[in-house]
Amino acid sequence: xxxxxxxxxxxxxxxxxxxxxxxxxxxxxxxxxxxxxxxxxxxxxxxxxxxxxxxxxxxxxxxxxxxxxxxxxxxxxxxxxxxxxxxxxxxxxxxxxxxxxxxxxxxxxxxxxxxxxxxxxxxxxxxxxxxxxxxxxxxxxxxxxxxxxxxxxxxxxxxxxxxxxxxxxxxxxxxxxxxxxxxxxxxxxxxxxxxxxxxxxxxxxxxxxxxxxxxxxxxxxxxxxxxxxxxxxxxxxxxxxxxxxxxxxxxxxxxxxxxxxxxxxxxxxxxxxxxxxxxxxxxxxxxxxxxxxxxxxxxxxxxxxxxxxxxxxxxxxxxxxxxxxxxxxxxxxxxxxxxxxxxxxxxxxxxxxxxxxxxxxxxxxxxxxxxxxxxxxxxxxxxxxxxxxxxxxxxxxxxxxxxxxxxxxxxxxxxxxxxxxxxxxxxxxxxxxxxxxxxxxxxxxxxxxxxxxxxxxxxxxxxxxxxxxxxxxxxxxxxxxxxxxxxxxxxxxxxxxxxxxxxxxxxxxxxxxxxxxxxxxxxxxxxxxxxxxxxxxxxxxxxxxxxxxxxxxxxxxxxxxxxxxxxxxxxxxxxxxxxxxxxxxxxxxxxxxxxxxxxxxxxxxxxxxxxxxxxxxxxxxxxxxxxxxxxxxxxxxxxxxxxxxxxxxxxxxxxxxxxxxxxxxxxxxxxxxxxxxxxxxxxxxxxxxxxxxxxxxxxxxxxxxxxxxxxxxxxxxxxxxxxxxxxxxxxxxxxxxxxxxxx
DNA sequence: CGTGGGCGGATTTTT
DNA sequence: TCCGCCCACG
Numbered sequence: 020x021x022x023x024x025x026x027x028x029x030x031x032x033x034x035x036x037x038x039x040x041x042x043x044x045x046x047x048x049x050x051x052x053x054x055x056x057x058x059x060x061x062x063x064x065x066x067x068x069x070x071x072x073x074x075x076x077x078x079x080x081x082x083x084x085x086x087x088x089x090x091x092x093x094x095x096x097x098x099x100x101x102x103x104x105x106x107x108x109x110x111x112x113x114x115x116x117x118x119x120x121x122x123x124x125x126x127x128x129x130x131x132x133x134x135x136x137x138x139x140x141x142x143x144x145x146x147x148x149x150x151x152x153x154x155x156x157x158x159x160x161x162x163x164x165x166x167x168x169x170x171x172x173x174x175x176x177x178x179x180x181x182x183x184x185x186x187x188x189x190x191x192x193x194x195x196x197x198x199x200x201x202x203x204x205x206x207x208x209x210x211x212x213x214x215x216x217x218x219x220x221x222x223x224x225x226x227x228x229x230x231x232x233x234x235x236x237x238x239x240x241x242x243x244x245x246x247x248x249x250x251x252x253x254x255x256x257x258x259x260x261x262x263x264x265x266x267x268x269x270x271x272x273x274x275x276x277x278x279x280x281x282x283x284x285x286x287x288x289x290x291x292x293x294x295x296x297x298x299x300x301x302x303x304x305x306x307x308x309x310x311x312x313x314x315x316x317x318x319x320x321x322x323x324x325x326x327x328x329x330x331x332x333x334x335x336x337x338x339x340x341x342x343x344x345x346x347x348x349x350x351x352x353x354x355x356x357x358x359x360x361x362x363x364x365x366x367x368x369x370x371x372x373x374x375x376x377x378x379x380x381x382x383x384x385x386x387x388x389x390x391x392x393x394x395x396x397x398x399x400x401x402x403x404x405x406x407x408x409x410x411x412x413x414x415x416x417x418x419x420x421x422x423x424x425x426x427x428x429x430x431x432x433x434x435x436x437x438x439x440x441x442x443x444x445x446x447x448x449x450x451x452x453x454x455x456x457x458x459x460x461x462x463x464x465x466x467x468x469x470x471x472x473x474x475x476x477x478x479x480x481x482x483x484x485x486x487x488x489x490x491x492x493x494x495x496x497x498x499x500x501x502x503x504x505x506x507x508x509x510x511x512x513x514x515x516x517x518x519x520x521x522x523x524x525x526x527x528x529x530x531x532x533x534x535x536x537x538x539x540x541x542x543x544x545x546x547x548x549x550x551x552x553x554x555x556x557x558x559x560x561x562x563x564x565x566x567x568x569x570x571x572x573x574x575x576x577x578x579x580x581x582x583x584x585x586x587x588x589x590x591x592x593x594x595x596x597x598x599x600x601x602x603x604x605x606x607x608x609x610x611x612x613x614x615x616x617x618x619x620x621x622x623x624x625x626x627x628x629x630x631x632x633x634x635x636x637x638x639x640x641x642x643x644x645x646x647x648x649x650x651x652x653x654x655x656x657x658x659x660x661x662x663x664x665x666x667x668x669x670x671x672x673x674x675x676x677x678x679x680x681x682x683x684x685x686x687x688x689x690x691x692x693x694x695x696x697x698x699x700x701x702x703x704x705x706x707x708x709x710x711x712x713x714x715x716x717x718x719x720x721x722x723x724x725x726x727x728x729x730x731x732x733x734x735x736x737x738x739x740x741x742x743x744x745x746x747x748x749x750x751x752x753x754x755x756x757x758x759x760x761x762x
Numbered sequence: 763c764g765t766g767g768g769c770g771g772a773t774t775t776t777t
Numbered sequence: 778t779c780c781g782c783c784c785a786c787g
Contacts, residue, residue: 082776110777134777208777243776276775375773377779397775434763555777575774597773613774636772637778 025063029056036296037061041069043290045241045283046265049327050312050619051303051581055085058237058265059092066097071235074103078237079252083108083556085239085579105233109248111555113211116229117218118543123225124218127204129419129547132554136408137424138162138207144427145195148450156188165193169209170277172216172247202455203423212247219254230257241266241286245277253289262290268323269316272575272613274605283323301327301619303581305334308625311651312618318650319608327619336657339648340628343753345378345589348630349385351659352586355626356391356569359584366392369584370570372577372617374595378588379571386569396572401558406511406522407529411553413501414546417486420457423449427456433510436474441467445475481505494545495534502526532558574617585621587614590629591642614647717762718742720752725762 026034033053036046037060044061048054062078065071080086086107093101105112114132117124133141142165143158168178175193180186200207206214219226236256238244241264244252256262264286271280279285287293301309309327316322338355342348352371360366371382379395386393401407409432415425430445431437444467449459457479464475485504489497502508511522536552538545570582574595589595596610618625629644648656716728726744740754752759 108777114777132777135775211777273775275773377772380779431763436763438763557776573774594773599773609774634778 022064022068025060025067029053029060030300032296032298032300033057033060036298037064038068039294039296041065041071042261043293044261044263045286045293045295046263046298047295047323047325048265048267048298049301049325050267050270050616051301052298052327053302054239054265054267054298055089055092057298058239058263059089059096061263062093062237063096065235072103073097073101075232076235076237077105077112077233077255078107078239079112080106080108080239081243083111086111089239108555109251110208110211113215113251114551114555116215117206117211118540120218120225123222124214126206126214127419130204130206131415131419131422132211132551133200133205133207133424134403134554135162135208136403137205140424140427141199141203141205142192142196144423144446145192145199148446149192149195151188151192156192161189161192164189165196166207166209167277168193169207169213170245170247172213172250174213199423202453203421204419205422205424209247212251216247216251216254226254226257229255230259234260235263236260237263237265239265242268242271242280242283243273243278244282245279249279249282249285256290258291262286267325269319269325269612270578270616272578272609272616274609297325299325299327301329303622304329304619305331305623307334307337307655308618308621311337311625311655312615314652314655315611315618315647315650316615319611335624337651337655338624338626338659339590339656340626340659341644342628342630344632345381345630345634346385348588348628349381351628352382352588352626353385353389353391355586356386356584357389359624360391364583366567366569368582369586370572370577370580370582370620371586371588372572372574372620373588374574374597374613376573378594382571382588392566392568393571394568396570396576401525401528402553403557404522404525406507406525407553409507410498410502410526410529411550413482413505413507414498414550416457416482417489417501418544418547418550420482421455423456426460429505430456430460430478433506435478435506436470437478438471441471441475494536494549495530497546498533499530502530574613577620578616581620581622583622584624585617585626587617587625587627589633590627590645590648591633592645593640593642594633594635595645595647611647614645718759719762720744721758 026038029037030053033056036044036057039061046054046057048057058078062076065076066073078086078089080089090101090106093104093106105115107115117126117130121128121130139158139162142162143153146153146156146158146161168175175190175197178190178193180190199205200210219229233255236252238252243266252262264283266283268280268283271278271283274280287295304312304327306329309329313326340348340351342351356366356369359369373379373382376397383393383395402411409429412422412425412428415422416429419425427442430442444463445456445460448454448463449456452459452462454462460475461479464472464479466472467475481504485501488504489500492500508523508526511519511526513519514522533549536545536549538548540548574587593601595614596607600606600610627648629648632639632641634640717725718728719725720742723742723744726742728740728742740752740757740759742752742759
């Protein structure tokens, strides 16, 4: 391959990165600056210019989606096979490594991956077994506590027990949890990384082997690495390997789950001769959008520094809509969407982004009313669904009877008369004998009362028999049989309502997924490998919605995506920045980065909105516009309903918040000066009030007194009326909200 | 064993 | 307000 072909399509900075010397490299890639492209071309460059064997390259990403995309683009670009190259997530690669070295890692050959749901179940059980009050020791929190230690690379034995009761207790749960995983041959997500790393440190020969092999490591989204991932990388790289780290400190939004933005700084200290290249030219957004993003992020401290620019045009101004309440906001968004669609655009080219999932409901209702198809991201993913988890648990139990999490899940699903007392007895026996639940169940079955005995024995026999029956079948047939024999399919089929229907469909989908599955490792069974995929991959690549629809998602899930039209809804204090993150400077900065991420998703048109009044947790709240809006230069913003004054809904209006705390009085300069926005009426619009107004009619307004109607604009709930007041002069009012009485 | 009412909590999410 | 979870009841 001609090296020029690799560099040709790139700009100067991209070229510099791609053709940098074969040494450590840090690429600061701004949003929309062609990050993935640089990564892929860099690999091509390594292969074609430096003669690196694909076999010696490892490329690490955070999500399976990113890994798949990288692989696809590599294969398109490189004219040699990418076989032998390791491309995957930290977890996926660690898993691969542990499968190859299970014995050295001290794992059973058939070890199984525990997803967070399973992990929670195990922790719940441990908590109960320790006779801890679940209200005082919520398993969710314990899970979080354990995981954050593991993400930092700390085992239970490494944590010092200060004798402080809370910490002591959590620590012993951690220990018990580790023991339970050990017994069941279960490995949670953090464990994959931790154990790989420990094995490298422990086994010098093994580490040397991998270091020898992978002389070239590339890491995407470097700002999202957590401590154990960084340690993992450092250990594997050693002093010799050349590491290319690509990331953007301004897009670090996962600090709350352990990502260490500092790693990107630390990288320059820990690795020798790191060359730094900044990618600042943006190919995605208009200048107005980029300038807004730059202005917002400039308020953060300690950045590595970066300024996005484009050689494209200014584009449309950014629209800011000051909604009366969340209903009004939703309706405005729907109106704008309809205009957009009417102008011949695809719905799928637009996205509505929000800070928290709870915000989607109102938006969905408005879209539903307008008959606009939409898709909400972030629900339960395929492999997380109850019926799928049930089916997978059966498969796991078939492969490994020691899998307690699986046992607990299916022993009485579908219900087969194995009640809590029986299960408690099994648990107790398992605990006293320190054996897995399955073994304990077998042991105590005969000593149970007849009914329970039969039920339990029936279950045990069924699983054993099933294993023999499906032994020679193809994966999909195996699963099909399991669904049938265990009664799972029938059970979900008889669930009432639509729910059962979808569940059966999902189970059928599972069988098709099995049919489509190609195992990679001939040494291991197909079902084992399928289960690994199910644990490590959320499965959201499949079942993509086909219909052209508006995309709804949180700001977090929007990272990495782009849309010609983007709405940022709910730009209010306490919502965004979220109340939980406002106090600490560090967390506030992360919110600001999130805002930066949101703004830079927009390609052509960005519409931001906030609600003066929002119903939240059953309360009418008035949060005021987000501080991030104030950080955008006013000349970039076009306020759709600029207001000179704000009145509050009658019930909550009081003079103390009339001026000083009214956001608009500190807000950006208004463009133009015409209409006046007036809040009025509680919780919505009064359609009937917009009727019966005619030109010349005398009306009375609660604040402005009497006046004469001198003009109309718009229709329906958006209709506005121009009233010439005796004392205040002419003002535009939104008919549906201003409490006008005819005189 | 399944459901319905009462209660408390209510960012963000990948692997 | 609304949703999910827990417990009590049928």
